[in-house]
Amino acid sequence: MLTVALIAGLSACSVTPRRAAPVEDRPISGVRPVAPSASAPTQAASAPTDAKPLPGAENAGKPGYYTVKSGDTLIRIALDNGQNWRDLVKWNGLDKPNVIEVGQVLRVVPPGVDPTAVATRPVTTGKVETRPLDGKPVAGAASAPAGASAPIAPATPAPAATAARDSDDEPAWGWPVGSPVSAGFDEQRNKGLDFNGKAGEPVLAAADGRVMYAGSGLRGYGNMVIIKHNNSYLTAYAHNQTLLVKEDQAVRKGQKIAEMGSSDADQVMLHFEVRKQGKPIDPSKLLPAR
Incomplete structure (x- = not known):
């Protein structure tokens, strides 16, 4: 009888595991905002206790x-699905994009698009331009404030950028x-390529496109x-010390978009990623021979 009573007492003292407390992403600091129209979305909070x-x-x-x-953020979800986080806000009718909840389900393809019909053709090198790019900064570019339109760097005139074209052309x-x-x-x-360099070294757009994010709201990237092509x-171009473009700005291949730095890194570097339909792929298989 004593044993039975003891077991019953221990059972009564058991507790239900607590849910994880909400996690808030750290505030953006150290760089002037380059997209003042909206704050960067923060990390997902745990679902409320009421069912x-x-x-x-x-x-x-x-x-x-x-x-x-x-641990998710809207920016991270958008990057991993090859979308603009502002589009996710619109497609999902998010009144408060800074607050997403664990277990919440978000649309990550445009309305009316059949997600099962997404192109799955293999990545090929295709025809790439092999002339060297002039990576030298344009006079006065280094002093451009964050958020200002960047000068164009190619040595020869380029055709007008067809930003974020509605195609799958290479x-x-x-x-x-x-x-x-x-x-x-x-x-x-390492989901991209790393380059060590000097602080302030020009960072160039790898192809024509449109800026879909410019900021410091994603941990580990500074x-x-x-750029969506x-x-x-x-x-993606990470760890910069200065950003020279802003969201929704059209850019051209070879245009100076940032300056190399060490934000959220232990040394001056550029971390460069290429993503196809949100999946990281090896940039070296796409870039021309040097």
Whole structure:
């Protein structure tokens, strides 16, 4: 009888595990905002304790939708799905884009688009331009304030940029910086190429496109620019000390978009990613021979 009573007492003292407390992303600091029209979305907070159905729950598991996990941010979700975070706000009717909840389900493809019909053709090098880019900064460019329109750097006139074209054509790629590669692509450990260089070294757009993000709201990337080139491709440029473009600005291949720095890194470097439909791919397979 004593044993039974003891077991009953221990059972009564058991507790239900607590839910994780909401996680807030750190505030953006150290750089003048380059997109003052909206604050960068913050990290996902844990779902409230009252059992209220979360937005989009009926779409969980369906193609073209994403279920928010702990630690997610809207910027990260957009990057991993090859979309602009502002489009996610619009497609999902988010009144407060700074607040997303664990378990919430977000549409990550445009309305009316069949997510099962997304092109899956293999990545090929295609025809790329092999002439060297002039990576020298234009006079006065180094003093341009963050958020200002950047000067155009190509040595020869380029045709008007067809930014974020509604096609899957292979962009004409160029190197984003003149420094040598210091770390290659690794699908698990390094989702792009790293370049070591000097603070202030010009960072160039790798192809024509439109800026879909310019800021410092994604942890681990520092001051970053993301450019969308067409329906399939986007590129990311991280750890800059200065950003010279702003969101929704059209840019051309070889245009100076930032200056190399060490934001959110332990040394001066550029981390460069190419993503096809949100998936990181090896940039060295696309860039022309030096």
